[in-house]
Amino acid sequence: MFHASRPDDPVARAIEALGREALATLPVALADLPRDEVPLRPFDTVGLPALRALLGRGPEPASAPAEPGVTLSAEPLAHLADELAAMGHGLIMVMGKGGVGKTTIAAALAVGLVQRGHSVHLTTTDPAAHVAEILAGGLDGLKVGRIDPKVETQAYIDKIMRTRGKDLDAQGRALLLEDLQSPCTEEVAVFHAFSRVVNEARSAFVVLDTAPTGHSLLLMDATGAYHRQATRHTGPGVKNVVTPLMRLQDASLTRVIIVTLPEVTPVSQAAALQDDLRRANIEPWAWVINKSVAASGTSDPLLQARLAGERRQVARIAGGLAQRTFVLPWLPEPPVGVEALGTLVRPKQAPSAS
Ligand SMILES: Nc1ncnc2c1ncn2[C@@H]1O[C@H](COP(=O)(O)OP(=O)(O)OP(=O)(O)O)[C@@H](O)[C@H]1O
Numbered sequence: 001m002f003h004a005s006r007p008d009d010p011v012a013r014a015i016e017a018l019g020r021e022a023l024a025t026l027p028v029a030l031a032d033l034p035r036d037e038v039p040l041r042p043f044d045t046v047g048l049p050a051l052r053a054l055l056g057r058g059p060e061p062a063s064a065p066a067e068p069g070v071t072l073s074a075e076p077l078a079h080l081a082d083e084l085a086a087m088g089h090g091l092i093m094v095m096g097k098g099g100v101g102k103t104t105i106a107a108a109l110a111v112g113l114v115q116r117g118h119s120v121h122l123t124t125t126d127p128a129a130h131v132a133e134i135l136a137g138g139l140d141g142l143k144v145g146r147i148d149p150k151v152e153t154q155a156y157i158d159k160i161m162r163t164r165g166k167d168l169d170a171q172g173r174a175l176l177l178e179d180l181q182s183p184c185t186e187e188v189a190v191f192h193a194f195s196r197v198v199n200e201a202r203s204a205f206v207v208l209d210t211a212p213t214g215h216s217l218l219l220m221d222a223t224g225a226y227h228r229q230a231t232r233h234t235g236p237g238v239k240n241v242v243t244p245l246m247r248l249q250d251a252s253l254t255r256v257i258i259v260t261l262p263e264v265t266p267v268s269q270a271a272a273l274q275d276d277l278r279r280a281n282i283e284p285w286a287w288v289i290n291k292s293v294a295a296s297g298t299s300d301p302l303l304q305a306r307l308a309g310e311r312r313q314v315a316r317i318a319g320g321l322a323q324r325t326f327v328l329p330w331l332p333e334p335p336v337g338v339e340a341l342g343t344l345v346r347p348k349q350a351p352s353a354s
């Protein structure tokens, strides 16, 4: 639990309020359980001394200051939007673990591309996504869609029945339908929908808000399996097979953006995701550090004390993990709606000629 010690600090107040709200709306089954509250500590809770200190049984570990001399060149989200807009079209895949801000960043980048004169299809593979709510109001030039596994699977089954099932007798159709009830069908159907989106990005901007990591890696597996199947019989000289995986590997078409929080475990998980992508020969194009307390301008002493930890994570990201690093501060008001998202990515006014 975080307790703000400066009532005049909007960031600290907002963080405290979030915790209070979450506790106030606990499901009854949880609220009835015995509860222990652990205050937010100013240090990373990794290692035995830190764990002892966390429980109040030992001295606080001295935090090593961030490496001096490491320049932390994290740029604002508007610059990321500028660089993406310069592609003219393409697939922007926003990836990362649960709750780090994928949907928020994807929606903001989509709005940013529209602000720069492009039409954009923002879509999601996350069954639980709230993209539509986050963009309440809508925006000309922005189309919001979703790859819904249930809908895609039914459409796929219907199509197979219409085509392959067309000339079968009743028993044959029943058998085919039974066959299509397997879990593989959903995987294939979602992959087909994903391939359509990848193809669309050849001539327009598609921003893809992905499901939390595990889910997305399954989709990547399907993409890899399809690639191996499709290219198995293509020897040298056969050049006309371009699979969705090849399009994801093509940096002129696809840019993967990894979103993380500037904390030890989230950064390690983002690094693991990056390793998985690299194994598939997909090189993430940039990282976005979201909810940066350092960038939020807070003056709360506890949050200030935690900044050393955050700086270490930023140094880790900027100093080797990421090709390019962008940052979004911890905002006292969660950025929801076209207006709020728009201010995060608004292009800088060109300086007037003097
Ligand atoms: N920079 C920020 N400052 C304050 N609040 C933020 C910021 N970024 C995101 N949020 C809020 O944090 C919550 C989680 O963000 P979001 O839904 O974008 O994450 P996600 O990675 O898409 O989550 P999931 O994995 O569940 O899909 C939301 O309530 C969002 O409004």
Ligand SMILES: [Mg+2]
Pocket: 102, 103, 104, 126, 129, 130, 209
């Ligand atoms: Mg999301």
